Amino acid sequence: MAREGSLPRVSSRLSLRYSTPYAALIFLYVVALGVSVWLQLTNYFSLVLLLGSAVDAVIYSFVAMSFTGSRLKHPEWRRPFRVWGGLPLSIGIAGLFILILAALLASSAWQVSALLFSSLALAFGYAGYVTRRKNNRA
Numbered sequence: 001m002a003r004e005g006s007l008p009r010v011s012s013r014l015s016l017r018y019s020t021p022y023a024a025l026i027f028l029y030v031v032a033l034g035v036s037v038w039l040q041l042t043n044y045f046s047l048v049l050l051l052g053s054a055v056d057a058v059i060y061s062f063v064a065m066s067f068t069g070s071r072l073k074h075p076e077w078r079r080p081f082r083v084w085g086g087l088p089l090s091i092g093i094a095g096l097f098i099l100i101l102a103a104l105l106a107s108s109a110w111q112v113s114a115l116l117f118s119s120l121a122l123a124f125g126y127a128g129y130v131t132r133r134k135n136n137r138a
Contacts, residue, residue, distance in 0.1 A: 061093075061094045
């Protein structure tokens with residue numbers, strides 16, 4: 001992704017000996033180490049489980065909404081396969097996972113909501129930045 005311009009260029013640096021993206025691996029290691037130390041110091045392991053469940057609910061609802069949007073926006077596109085239930089099922093699945101997300105956020109500590117929303121804001125902000133940068137180059 002760094003070679004395509006979606007990630008910072010430094011994350012595409014490869015090791016000459018192993019041909020691995022060492023800068024990206026070091027960054028991932030530092031983040032994982034920081035989270036591990038924080039969890040060990042705070043003993044708040046349920047936060048990770050709740051946050052993981054919330055992220056899964058967001059992902060599944062986005063997939064269902066993307067499917068629905070694609071079907072509604074481009075009905076003329078050829079579809080190589082059929083999905084049982086079609087649009088009503090995809091709308092129902094999106095609604096179900098949005099309700100699951102709401103229930104998770106309502107029943108969990110404020111830290112889960114804060115981490116989820118700040119992570120989503122960072123992800124969408126970075127995606128917007130990359131999109132604007134690519135559009136300015138073209």
